[in-house]
Amino acid sequence: MNGIMEAAIQSLLRSSENLKAALEVEVTQLQERGDLSSSSTDDRSRRILAVVSHRRDYVGDEEGSVLIFKRTPGRSIEDLSVEVAYPISGSFSFSVAQARRKTLDLRASGGETAATLGQSRSELTLTIKYELATEIRSHTLIARDTRKLQSFTAECRRLKDMFTRHEFDADFSWLSLYTQESSLKSFSSPIDLRMVNLPLHTRLSPASAGLPGDDADDISIVRENWIYNKAIEEAFTGSSARLLIRTGTFNVNGKMPSQDLSPWLRPTKRNSEISGWISPLKAIPPLDILPNPVDEQMTTSLGASSATLAHASLNNDAKVSDPDLLVLGFQELDLSTEALLYATSTVKEDAWVEAILAGLGERGILYEKLASKQLVGMLIVAIAKKSRLSCFSDIRFSTAGAGIMGIMGNKGATAIRMSYTPLGQEISPSPTVLTFVNAHLAAFDEMVERRNFDFHDLSRRLVFDQTDEPDSNSYANTASETSRRPVGLFESDVLFWMVYLNYRIDLADGDVRELLTSFPGPGNVPLLLKYDQLKMAIASGKAFAEFSEHAITHMPSYRYASNTSEDSLGYDRKRKPAWTDRILHMSARSVPVTQRSYCSHPQITLSDHRPVSADFDLNVSIVDKQKREIAASKLYRELWGVEHSSKTPKIKLQPVKLDFGKIYYRRLIRQTLSIQNNGQIPCVYRFVTANAEQPICPQWLKIDPVVGLLRPGESSTITVTVFVDNSSASRLNLLPPRLDFTLILHTALGKDHFISVTGEYQYTCFANKLARLTRLPCPVRSMKSPNDQVPAQQLVNAPREIMRLINWLMTYVTDPSDLFNGLIEESICINIRECLDTGDQFPSPQSGEEHGPLTTAIVSTLVQLLDSLVDPVVPSYLHARCLQMTSRDEAFELLDEFPPESVNVWISLTAFLHYMSLQKLPSQSSTNQAEMAEKLATIFASVLLRDDLTGLYTPVSPIGKQKFLLHFVG
Template structure:
């Protein structure tokens, strides 16, 4: 397409000088920008105006002194601020919703005359011929498409959706909307590739300490340092218990497919550490503290929006005082108050220059849904790493402090308020029509708002008021058990927030670190307190929470999550969490240039006359033997064998079915390749309980086909084969009792012993119990040894094949092997398709008040359950009676309680279908103790 240079000028609306080129193309005007200190090859198109009926321009005499941003004083004559007479050129283009314009200062009047004459001629041609013009080709030259992903962070709720889930529905023979899919994949690929190419290979750490504290209307009266000052062993000094510490044998291997971590683009092992202001600063000193306060003001006036900052000032002063000798290193960065809710950001003075573009938002959710006694305040800011010789790209951090409706029964209101506040908390964002050119002052800038989720990292530090769906007595008894923290995982199963997240009703996709601290609410402020200090009239709960969500390209590591019982001024205990952000340092200008070039390179794939072609390394994939809970990984390569870029994706054989079986994962599911490029696809196999329950009753031969679809091209078929190895895990109890031998020796999945043969406990359960009865004399060995997954794997193989378990050698410690056998027993019971005690009997079990009544209830158990129950409880009773020399009668009672704590939730497993209401975990434990204690 012919181009003719008309003239050049410099123009700017900020403090920087940005040179521009102005060029005329066939039926369009392009305004180009050249990055300072870069070559002419780095020109990028700022905007393109088609010369059509919507195009117009005007030349006028400047009516006021105009800031001269031309090349040099020597070249232009007048100096800055000097009164002069000059021409201005205004280009306008009328869109459906707005009029875009640029007002520019030409430096060559002759070229200006040539330009205006040519524009008139081209517009006249367009008008006379009434072209049905399609200017879509201009997107090839503009950065609007290639850089729109960088203008503001994408919505976190969208960016965390897997790419293949964002594409149109497709299956074999029904490819979907390939053109749209190409556009989606291309934008994602350009975004990641541009960051990769512009990455400096280094990163910057940003340490953030967040906190939430409901102060119950109190003014600061205690030292806040335990809450504000992390130590090297913060977890231990604040009652932190590592979630990695096993608290029972019920530590079942999770699905490793779901634990795969995607490395961020541009990240490397190199870290650019910010220079410390003080050499005595410890590595745990946060760069940024963001603290949320609730119930700062409980007065009657708090029902309305108040503007007094008296209490805010007092708490900010208390924060700086709580930082102690390190307080001099920090300074208040920003704050926002809505009546009783206050959010405060405190930054290191040496980092202040890294934070900018600070925005605020607030929304009430109290009485009538608008009053300020409940609601949220939020702060949005950009963080730009310190870097030399480049302009690093920024990330956006958003922090929310919220206080939701109280009382147990208001859970649905809390769920609603979360969504309502997420919608109403918005931030004003100013966008100029053209940020890099001189715009006439008569033109107003457009304003838009950005949402809460348009961030790279989003934190909620809140008093959400979610409670525990258990009776008050059960909660207190579980917490009072010794040690009470062992029962925290049980209580969290009934936590309303955990339930809301699991069901997707609120805070879906948010992450919360493992809770290992005691409930932070409600503590008594007078003598009406229980042994743990909680108010006798209010049920304890984890109302104070810290959650976060981050984009894939910003790795976030959480180091702590704990409450601080030392601070007792309120009926809540403050909660804190420490985060470590690894921010990749990316050259912003190089990223923009790379994105623009990549967009031009990949533009028009969907309109090309050349077909896309890919070549597979192999058309078959043999998985070999597939075992229960054994990870298998295989790879194969995909190569672009054509002349144009191609987009590929795996699709299902039928729209009603998934792409592949549940036990198999493909990574990546979708990709883009340039000509000659190849990529590696990883196939991961892992059979969990859900998959095994179906595979155990099917033929062992695994045969299926993976379908690889090339957008606007052909489908490729990959034949996958394997042989499933039957397992005793994840079966129905009725099936296990009727197996004629070890499950691995079955000739078909339908092999059964005759129905007339008496029903006994499954041989696998008996094998585990017999080994423990034979080799364990100290019941503590059931729990205290280190748990090795390889040992558990060998034990599972013995159960499936009928081979003997390994026996401890003379002088060998028995604890590790005994713990592995016990853990395998718990896993086997927990994997059963139906629990040992049917859910419809759980309520009856809790009604039993004596040992005799409990034994009578066994008559209502299914026959296969009775034998398992009797065999297992006899073993547990035997273990509880064992008396090593150091064990007292009191210890024996504690052992029975401990055994019941581990086995009761497994034997009386809650109904996952929701048909039967879950019963009290304390009641389950007491029923089992009728047989064990």
């Protein structure tokens, strides 16, 4: 069957469906006098009828249906969509009649009279009826091509006679492809970020060898995920657009703007006076804008060490271009009692918006308010470049109270959702959905669980529905849509929270201040963050799971003294400092987000908080919206029905055995598997467990991907990676060296395939107990069995490996700066670890040779070895006792309660640290023993007195740990 129309219809069908007849018709309208005539003959009134048959491959019965297609106005004939589909069953009927001619009205105008006289005598009416349980649906259509109409009616009669005569069990399930609107076709809203970022295999049914689980449901889940990503890939134009976003959060403590906000609003540069910005505000007294000296010292002292190690892509000194969009969250905008009743006054909002535009300086003229939303004291404002305003559309708002009685607006959140579509494209790009949340959670240290609850409650209640209208003063009013469905907070491509979260630090007030002020001062920030409530909530999954927060290198933003007594850093003596003001984000993998800065701005002192900002660089892929929807629709039809097919999926897997050879501690090894679908239907595969109690693979093994989909003839590569970390090494050290494991690859609705994994584990001294190391008869690599041990009376006083490292350091290190200032070279560390495990000699520095990198590798390996021990050098049950020691003599007496192997390690290591503290730095004229001892104690205390992660023993103060160590080092 040839012709453009027939080809267009066939392209929309699957291979199991055949087009039998096609007919172009027009929708009719019933006139007042009962005359029937065609409506206007534009695309909006035209329809195409198609008789389509389907054969079930496992039965052979033929089922038929009538599909009614409509054309998109202004598009070609190939652009068709199914309006309705009717099964040709006992409920289906049709009739054909001569179209009634219009009555000639001599009073009508000449044009109408001519149209009536010119009505074609070959014009026929086709009426289609389908009887449902509660109603009869009918369509009356005008057909002019009598030949195609005859073919259409003949096929309808044939298929209905077949249905009536054979009386087979027809379910017409294949019609769901054409009658149900798939979410994949419209892409009306992004998939929930929590679902997108969740590993796909965790969403599948429980399965193991011989017990495949719900294969049909698994196929549906994998298929939907695969089509979603594949359609985007096929519609990607190969180009992208860059969107720069600056976000900020500021608790203004009820104050009106009285300072220049430029440090908070402008691209992050430490030397703002050379940034090229011109402040439009009056001069401000120098005392008001002097940066906190400790904050400045912290920035320079951390520099490329702590900050870079924490997150390599974060650079607070990077030259950031002008942002395209600024989204700022304010809290405690209004502290008046009246405001608790959801006051609607915009006086304070207007003042802050004006201050924002003023703070942008000479660039202010380039920006305009895009949208804003206020809930009592919470205000979120979006400011965009005028040149980008038309890029933002479908702007929606949401608010939710979480304060008094859980509903009042003194706590809660405001949120803005918007679609970003790059301009200047020849196609219609798919929009990128951005959502911004400004929240204020419960206060006080002990309210951490309430804060966790508020996060989940607000995440559920912040919904953007069709009743939300853009702010009357915002640009969004010109781009509002008339029909919009409610969407959740996480139905976004990128989600930002710029918030006053109120999470505190789980340490005593004195410890927090001492860590912030003591040497090396701000270098203690990473240590403090171990006790940060938000970090712990994220790690435990209790709140903000899967959100990203970049490295914090700035001093706590709360709480600075405001007309109250302050400490040496300017903090309120009655309020413990904390990082209460945070900016976090979550993004889909399809929208890469790079964070360029994250810092506080101590120059702005009008509140008891310091504002915090973060710059983000979004790389938005240009995806053809129409092409994506067409691709998704075709892929959906192509892959639909696999779970109902009589055919069995078949794959070819090579190799079926992976031999990793020698497997070492902390050395990564990769091998690949090739999987090919050599069957006739799409295949969904997944790795499953041997039984319900076992994991898919051992901890030292990783598989990527764990689940996948292949069309007939397609192939893919699976990567299998071996990496032994501390947790897996602690188990492998106690097992026979031969590693054997079988991976099970299950094909949905098919059979299981088995891949043998083998390797020879190389024993290591890392991740052992101290007591076991003291009973090794030889270097650990020479052991034939993990049970090789000397009798108790022959054990050594301390592990040889630890003593070798300490002795090397005592022999070769005279400059304490060599311990910390060199770069850690992994290749040297691997060599050192191998020498410890085999008993070989360490490399010795040649005379006159720079041995900083070697020294750094030795001391790094020592710290790594101590940190890898199954139990810390100082047992957890003694940590509280250690903090009770008030003198050197008491501390030494406590050593009697240490395990024997711990005592000898402790004495040897502290003797070395004490020796190092007495050495003079080349840059100093005299020894500062106390300063060096404190620095060494800061590094080693948390390793020697490692916190108990099981929760059996309460973690103790890091300051207390350092003081205990200083009894021996200082």
